[in-house]
Amino acid sequence: MSAATIQKKADVLVVGAGIAGLQASLDLADQGKQILLVESQPSIGGRMINLSKVFPTLDCASCITTPRMASVAHHPSIDLLTYTEVNKIERTNGKFHASITKKPRYLDETACIGCKRCEEACTTFLPDEYDHSLGAKKAISIAFTNAIPQYPVLDMDECLLCGACAKACPTQCINFMQEPQEIEAEAGAVIMATGYNLTEISAKKQYGGDIYPNVISPLQMERLLAPHGPYGGVMRPSDGKIPDSIAFVQCAGSRDKSLGVPYCSRVCCMYAIKQAMLLSGSLPIADITIYYMDIRAFGKGYEQFYQNAKAMGIQFVKAKVGRISEDENHNPILRVERQEDCSQPEEVTHDLVVLSLGMVPAWIPDRDGIIPLEIGEDRFVRSVNEKITPSLTSMEGVFAAGTMTGPKDIVDTIVEAGAAATEAANYLRSQEGR
Amino acid sequence: MGDHNNMKILLITTMISSYPGANTVGQAHLHYSPGTYIIRVPDPVVFPESFYMRCYEKGIDGIIIMSSGSDCPYEGAYRRLSERVARVYVQMKENGIDPSRLKLTTICTVCKAAFLKEINEMQKNILQARADKEGVAA
Amino acid sequence: MEEEKNTQSEENESEEIRVGVYVCHCGGNISDVVDTKAVVEALKKNPNVKIAKDFVFMCSDPGQKLIIDDIIENNINRIVVSACSPTLHETTFRKALTRAGLNPYLYEHVNIREQDSWVHKGENEAATAKAIRLTAAGVEKIARQDPLEPIVVNAEGHVVVIGGGVAGMRAALALIKRGLGVTLIEKGDRLGGRALELDRVYPTEEKASDIVSQLENAVRAEKIDVRLNCEIELIEGFVGNFDVQIRGKDSKIDKVRAGAIVLATGFDHYQPYEGEFGYGKSPIVVTLPEFNKLIADMPQSDKFTYKGKDIKNLAFIHCVGSRQMEGVHQPQADGRVNDYCSRVCCTATLHTINKTLDKFPNLNIFDLYKDIRTYGHGHEDYYEKASKRGVTFFRYTDDSIPEYAPSSNGSGATLTMKDVLTWNEEVSIPADMIVLATGMVPRDISNLVGMLKLPTGTDRFLQEVHPKLRPVELANNGIMIAGTCQGPMDITESCAAAGASAAKVSILLSKKTIEMDPYVARVDEAKCDGCKLCLAECEYKGALFMAESYAHVNPALCVGCGACVAVCPPRAINIAGWTLDQFDGMIDAISMEELEPATVPA
């Protein structure tokens, strides 16, 4: 009973609505281009909306992301599809044809008013992936408070089909029978902005990131630090204790050939420093230690940020962490090989440990399909003219922006998104004459 | 609660941060006193001292200026605002208005707890100011 | 422009104000807490309100139709909708007004959901009283509102790019391909900037000269108006309409009109002071750019000779002129230290080290660093390769900066430091030659900075509007930045920044005119007594000025912050759409003591 395929047409198809995709879309739409923006998650905003505050300004991430998200959502030239997958993009006769599937939210988006009555009525609780499973959500829920758009998703796998939500909904928009919607889109150019994933927390066996409850990922720490985070404060997962001693293990997933990630992930030094600063703000008496190889505070204002952190009393220890174990109270024990002052490896116990995980591409063409772009040795999409036109991919008319071309912080992502927008606009113009 | 309902608190919010911040509190369905009236402005620097004094004259019990602080997009506006607030305090004192009935603070788009805290504190301040006044009168 | 608006508002005074009020139930989200009928009844008593209605979903098509019909059939000329947050549906309803032929700014959106019914559950009576007051405030505001029109200025489809390095050329190319006219101004006698000094570039190992000629050929092929040996004499005007005077070598002045300006004036190398690690005192101490130039054309050999001397031990020192600490390093001419990291010098140094070893495999190389910052694509490989090739790394800190001492025979030197990598052992490094990895400083563009009041940071580089979100725009509307005039970057990053700034320019100039929000200052000339108090409050050059004895606003430069409004004694200056009169009216409504008894639900 699936509905008829919908046809769409746009100047540029943008895939991924993290800050890269948002910025590229805005930079094109503001020039009068028609954009089709496709995001696989229920909300736009990508990783950035997930963060607490951002280095080096310590702006609240939500405060600087939500206005961008709203501009995209309200833009007359941007057609936004959320909770939607791109299956395949093909180039024929200089035009791109994409087959796209809008996943069912099990409600009518045109009728939903985002009032959350369904969510209040639902009695099924699930772990909340937005809070990296630190918190709980309902089987029908809006991804997070400031999500855009404000439509819930019903998790059909967990739903009891009790109908409580449908009864509560004032617009009768819930539809348990909703089918996926197939869409075919034609576009003149494509911008890929699919972003990054963190390296697996379990990848480095010696660190037991997947075993020890108090060894956490940096994105979990971001949520703990966010003013609207799951616990409303910094507590460690095992017992809710407020940690007195917190450590960051740098390059835990980067600059490590054994993990297949030989490159530097470029943001982890800075986010660790940022988190350490925020922690020392909210837990003034806690000891905070960063075990590092090199502190790579290379961006504008970053070195000054690092020096401020040192002045605040955050301990920076040049050391390799060989192994992590834990004691009977789930306190992580680090085997620290200092590279300064002392030669003997020592065992140091902390209450909470953050593994500064690295970045890997979220979408890899030869693994995930969609569109066959060339990748580099690091598996990120490769630029064919890196120095002069970094956003140029191996396929004519396809441009790439943000962390999908390599690790990057927000400002470098935004700059690259602007550059990709320029390339796409100029490519469209060059095609007009043909 | 009865006490709180007979007071009027004016919240001056900014378009870029504290107004959306107040919406976040709403989206989370938190609760605060209905004696609160939110107005939004590009920047609170627009208000002269006389605006505040007029509010008190008209019967507003407390004013919280929820500025954008360092997120403020306008050059020099925050400094001017805080200087102005200092002058408003002087006028309040001269007119026998308890200075705790005016507060300049910074609220961002997700500062839910801080938002509620400011309102609670202002309510306490207003009650205290009323009690003080009665004390003086008696 | 202001004058037009004033006459408009006079006309409007004769027109009867007829407000329509619409209260949304939001399908129970509002009406379960707020008695919407009571709100309607209360508002009907307001003399300016001609129609008041409630409806289950105002944002739905039938809801919007209620408004449109009332505008057309009942001559309603101001609209207030009390519903959800304006961030959701303000634009929806403004569009409905436009469809009905009414000026979209005659619309006020009152938030009685996020800021009323959702936060006052269980206090229905008080929430209703609040909704009445807020809606009444909306009526007071809109009753005092004139129609507004967006500010429209001409957008000259031409761009002046200042600086002909890689960033400037890259920006110029992107802009001309976008269909805009471009004048590229370079003060030197050729295009290419600092890239001309480089041999091969990391990480692609392309010849820098190839990169430059690739860009330069494209610049020539696109017939970009390139002005070599030229500098800026004067820039006047504002976004869309800059008048740029260009001074040529012969001091002749040429004039160009531009809609926008891209600054790409680049960087200078940090110049060590005399005696900094022996620089200037001993010929064996050179900077990294000097060393690169030196070895560029040397053939491969098992011997490296410099100034007639065999060099066996070669030392590189990182962070010279960068990452300086107050109290540790000698301040610069302006009294500040360079406390920033220069970003490219770590990779550039390791790149050079590898290149040096390619040519002179027998050299002993020592690398004295604080942190190795090989952050980018392919950078780490140079570090790893250097380590594998036997380069000895020593880590120094601000507590143990390497000390330079010329050796007694005068031909070499030793660098003494505590090596923190080996238990703070004091090490003496023999060096026949020392290369200082000097950082970047901005090129001196003080004339432009002064002329245009350009913002600079404590690092003296040009300062973008927002370091995260708006990295290529300056606070000066219509002026963008590209490349190393903003801060240290490599070529890739400079070119990306150039592309991003081209996008911002294209947005501005994609149409013949630039439309801006009408929410800017407006002067009532009849009220203005010419006291000039407002002028001192305005931070935006040219936005507010005196002429004919009253204040004038240039709406293209005013940002609408309202700093001027607060100080005007006769209240002659106001922000359109946010006037003090409107706010006074709102406060009157909010402070209404008694609501009509009948309106408060039992």
Ligand SMILES: Cc1cc2nc3c(=O)[nH]c(=O)nc-3n(C[C@H](O)[C@H](O)[C@H](O)COP(=O)(O)OP(=O)(O)OC[C@H]3O[C@@H](n4cnc5c(N)ncnc54)[C@H](O)[C@@H]3O)c2cc1C
């Ligand atoms: C712990 C941590 C803290 C950080 N803190 C900071 C900080 O303080 N300051 C800073 O500058 N940077 C910080 N960063 C870096 C920052 O997160 C990134 O620079 C930025 O978010 C990258 O944005 P993006 O758009 O490239 O990618 P993403 O945010 O990953 O966005 C990609 C989007 O594409 C979508 N997508 C992926 N695949 C598909 C597909 N096939 N179809 C459709 N959609 C798809 C994703 O769902 C996502 O929404 C931090 C990173 C981490 C890990």
Ligand SMILES: Cc1cc2nc3c(=O)[nH]c(=O)nc-3n(C[C@H](O)[C@H](O)[C@H](O)COP(=O)(O)OP(=O)(O)OC[C@H]3O[C@@H](n4cnc5c(N)ncnc54)[C@H](O)[C@@H]3O)c2cc1C
């Ligand atoms: C030692 C060293 C090695 C490097 N190696 C590499 C490398 O291997 N790979 C890499 O990617 N990057 C490398 N870089 C970085 C690279 O040099 C810069 O990123 C790049 O040159 C910056 O280009 P730009 O256009 O921003 O500035 P510039 O090259 O400085 O160009 C600015 C131009 O503007 C002109 N100008 C200035 N002021 C005015 C004015 N008022 N009016 C008119 N014209 C004006 C100047 O004459 C100049 O031509 C290296 C840098 C250094 C210091």
Ligand code: SF4
């Ligand atoms: S940014 Fe820092 S922590 Fe991350 S990989 Fe690079 S050096 Fe390691």
Ligand code: SF4
């Ligand atoms: S890039 Fe390396 S050498 Fe240059 S300032 Fe930064 S840390 Fe020092």
